[in-house]
Amino acid sequence: MKWNRKSKDRRKDRMQKLYCDTCKRFLADRLVEGICPTLGCEYDSARGDQCEKRGKLINPIELKTPRCKVVYH
Ligand SMILES: [Zn+2]
Numbered sequence: 741m742k743w744n745r746k747s748k749d750r751r752k753d754r755m756q757k758l759y760c761d762t763c764k765r766f767l768a769d770r771l772v773e774g775i776c777p778t779l780g781c782e783y784d785s786a787r788g789d790q791c792e793k794r795g796k797l798i799n800p801i802e803l804k805t806p807r808c809k810v811v812y813h
């Protein structure tokens with residue numbers, strides 16, 4: 741699995757989405773899962789839009805080892 745970022749424009753960093761090469765589509769935040777980027781949390785099943793462990797909003801592109809939740813590949 742490889743992830744690409746949509747935006748080539750740094751000013752639009754906030755609009756970046758993760759692209760799943762296997763699904764051939766950009767993923768909605770809630771379809772991405774990975775390790776929480778929050779220091780001291782590192783919950784391994786954090787959703788792309790929010791870490792359920794601490795209820796903290798996160799940016800999906802900051803997730804460590806993002807996984808596609810569509811088919812878990
Ligand atoms: Zn996928």
Ligand SMILES: [Zn+2]
Nearest residue numbers: 776778781791
């Ligand atoms: Zn967390």
